[in-house]
Amino acid sequence: MTGFRVAGGGPVIPNFGHVNACLKHNGWFCTAWVHEHWGDTLQPALIQHIKLTVIAVGIGFVIAFLLALVGFRWRFLHAPIGALSDFLYALPSIALFELLLPVTGITTTTILIPLIAYTLFVLYRNIVAGLDGVSAEVLESARGMGLTRRQTFFKVELPLAVPAIMGGLRVVTVSTISIATVAAFLIHYGLGAPIFDALGQPDIFRTELVAASALAVLLALAADGLLAVLQRALTPWNRVR
Amino acid sequence: MPTQAAELVFDDATKVYPGRDGAAVDHLSLTVPAGEICVLVGPSGGGKTTALKLVNRLIPLTSGYIRIDGRQIGDYDVTELRRSIGYVIQQVGLFPHMTVEANIGTVPRLLGWDRKRIHARSRELLELVGLDPDTDRRRFPSELSGGQRQRVGLARALAANPALMLMDEPFGAIDPIVRTRLQDEFLRLQQEIRKTVVFVTHDIDEAIRVGDRIAILRQGGRLAQYDTPQRILEQPVDEFVADFVGRDRALKALALRTLGELELAKPDGADGLPRLPQETNLRDALATLVAEHKNALLVLGPDGSPLGVATREDLLG
Numbered sequence: 001m002t003g004f005r006v007a008g009g010g011p012v013i014p015n016f017g018h019v020n021a022c023l024k025h026n027g028w029f030c031t032a033w034v035h036e037h038w039g040d041t042l043q044p045a046l047i048q049h050i051k052l053t054v055i056a057v058g059i060g061f062v063i064a065f066l067l068a069l070v071g072f073r074w075r076f077l078h079a080p081i082g083a084l085s086d087f088l089y090a091l092p093s094i095a096l097f098e099l100l101l102p103v104t105g106i107t108t109t110t111i112l113i114p115l116i117a118y119t120l121f122v123l124y125r126n127i128v129a130g131l132d133g134v135s136a137e138v139l140e141s142a143r144g145m146g147l148t149r150r151q152t153f154f155k156v157e158l159p160l161a162v163p164a165i166m167g168g169l170r171v172v173t174v175s176t177i178s179i180a181t182v183a184a185f186l187i188h189y190g191l192g193a194p195i196f197d198a199l200g201q202p203d204i205f206r207t208e209l210v211a212a213s214a215l216a217v218l219l220a221l222a223a224d225g226l227l228a229v230l231q232r233a234l235t236p237w238n239r240v241r
Numbered sequence: 242m243p244t245q246a247a248e249l250v251f252d253d254a255t256k257v258y259p260g261r262d263g264a265a266v267d268h269l270s271l272t273v274p275a276g277e278i279c280v281l282v283g284p285s286g287g288g289k290t291t292a293l294k295l296v297n298r299l300i301p302l303t304s305g306y307i308r309i310d311g312r313q314i315g316d317y318d319v320t321e322l323r324r325s326i327g328y329v330i331q332q333v334g335l336f337p338h339m340t341v342e343a344n345i346g347t348v349p350r351l352l353g354w355d356r357k358r359i360h361a362r363s364r365e366l367l368e369l370v371g372l373d374p375d376t377d378r379r380r381f382p383s384e385l386s387g388g389q390r391q392r393v394g395l396a397r398a399l400a401a402n403p404a405l406m407l408m409d410e411p412f413g414a415i416d417p418i419v420r421t422r423l424q425d426e427f428l429r430l431q432q433e434i435r436k437t438v439v440f441v442t443h444d445i446d447e448a449i450r451v452g453d454r455i456a457i458l459r460q461g462g463r464l465a466q467y468d469t470p471q472r473i474l475e476q477p478v479d480e481f482v483a484d485f486v487g488r489d490r491a492l493k494a495l496a497l498r499t500l501g502e503l504e505l506a507k508p509d510g511a512d513g514l515p516r517l518p519q520e521t522n523l524r525d526a527l528a529t530l531v532a533e534h535k536n537a538l539l540v541l542g543p544d545g546s547p548l549g550v551a552t553r554e555d556l557l558g
Binding site: 135137138139140141142143144145146147148151156159160162235236237 | 297299319320321322323324328330332333334335336337338339347348351381382383394397407
């Protein structure tokens with residue numbers, strides 16, 4: 001696969017041809033370098049990171065939702081599914097990436113599998129809690145008015161679970177953005193790549209470290225903000241108090 | 242609004258919960274005539290709510306029959322049955338994620354009414370229950386007071402114009418002042434819509450106020466007496482009923498009649514007597530006489546003109 005490099009390789013030594021005082025003293029944030037390497041380093045890493053996050057959270061949400069339907073419908077399966085998601089969440093991420101490397105190779109799949117696994121814990125529990133959170137009197141009036149079990153689920157329980165589901169999505173999105181940087185320890189991909197490149201320098205290349213880290217933080221804040229706006233739009237009844 | 246009401250018959254209706262000693266509802270037989278309010282009242286453990294929920298099959302019958310307009314409830318499709326019966330509960334159970342209008346439109350949507358008809362119906366109902374069709378319809382339940390929520394609950398139950406209404410302590414969670422007002426409004430509404438209503442309460446005063454007929458249930462879901470409020474108060478069948486309606490049952494009976502129903506003496510020489518409008522009930526009239534140390538009062542007509550004089554003896558019949 002092209003575009004992948006094992007971490008540690010690659011031309012990352014700053015170009016000392018230019019006489020730039022900031023770079024010479026390894027300043028914390030040299031705008032000249034950021035300007036020059038936005039296109040070839042930072043922007044591609046950011047886009048890769050967004051892709052990783054969207055795919056991991058998207059697939060994680062679909063799996064967690066299906067599991068939640070099962071755990072909600074057949075209560076005896078709730079505890080085992082919950083335990084499994086706990087177990088996956090407890091696995092150390094670095095170890096998991098390392099374990100998968102021989103199986104799935106140097107591919108985004110190796111990064112995505114652990115990221116997806118980590119989303120299940122929060123998403124599964126939040127979705128089930130949201131569905132369970134619908135009050136008994138609301139369910140009784142739904143039943144008493146002649147809603148079928150299916151209508152009660154789609155028209156009452158699911159919409160009322162949206163705040164809990166969105167809350168889970170926000171937590172998971174931010175944590176996925178953070179955990180995904182660690183994956184670059186093994187696979188040179190996403191915003192973790194420039195971070196590990198910078199750390200790999202004898203002196204630690206501060207500007208690249210700070211710029212890539214700041215991008216990860218800004219990405220997390222932006223994603224959280226976007227989901228918050230979506231949540232408000234989806235739950236107009238929650239706004240009024 | 243088209244008037245329709247169904248006759249409801251409990252015929253030996255019995256509910257025994259599995260694994261529990263004794264019945265919750267024990268061979269209950271009574272008929273609620275079409276268009277009347279039947280109040281089920283009794284101590285907790287009397288099976289009132291169970292009896293109510295047997296009707297829309299939220300709780301399945303163990304034995305016996307319940308018929309609506311002659312048709313057994315078991316012969317209906319269960320969702321069809323429930324959609325044709327209005328259901329109001331104490332905690333209201335409005336859908337928090339739906340506007341007032343969407344809540345009211347729940348059953349009409351299930352029945353496939355078109356949007357125009359649902360919209361018109363919800364406006365009509367909001368007006369009927371004393372809410373503002375223009376501003377209140379867009380609000381969410383969290384924006385309403387307890388009393389307003391219960392009005393919306395009532396409007397929602399009436400939406401598809403059911404022939405039968407089941408009301409489970411509908412005003413139980415509302416403060417006493419608003420409760421009295423809602424009871425009055427409900428009775429005024431009932432004058433218009435004439436539904437058959439089964440109304441559960443644990444409050445005998447509410448039962449007397451609201452009911453055309455009262456069914457008093459005792460422990461184990463056995464029917465103690467089924468009668469008009471007047472007869473329950475004046476002729477309780479046994480100790481249990483007499484105890485349940487209370488020592489002041491004679492006064493409660495007075496509250497059921499108004500000054501306008503009495504034969505009055507000519508209003509001559511009525512100077513200095515307390516003056517009361519004819520719709521005052523006899524209990525309040527008597528209280529006025531006691532408070533003012535008088536033996537007679539002057540009854541006023543709707544325009545404030547004197548109709549005649551009633552004495553203490555007249556009030557006590």
